[in-house]
Amino acid sequence: MIGRKPQRSNFLKRGVKDCVWVDYKQVDELRRLMTPNGKIYSRKRLGTSANEQRKVAQAIKRARSMALLPYTSGTL
Numbered sequence: 001m002i003g004r005k006p007q008r009s010n011f012l013k014r015g016v017k018d019c020v021w022v023d024y025k026q027v028d029e030l031r032r033l034m035t036p037n038g039k040i041y042s043r044k045r046l047g048t049s050a051n052e053q054r055k056v057a058q059a060i061k062r063a064r065s066m067a068l069l070p071y072t073s074g075t076l
Helices: 027-031 051-067
Strands: none
Touching: 027 051
């Protein structure tokens, strides 16, 4: 038993996942994350994690408040 490494849990073996960086000024990319009516697509549809979805939603809301994106489809 001398020289044998102790077993590590799966938690330590996993790598850190890369984060998605979303900017509110990238209007064309944000439009792809929205329905034609102006709603934000769900996590299931986009395939994002909860943290990434929060960043996407925050960027879309910031772009809407600065009038870069419309709130509704009436202005599309």
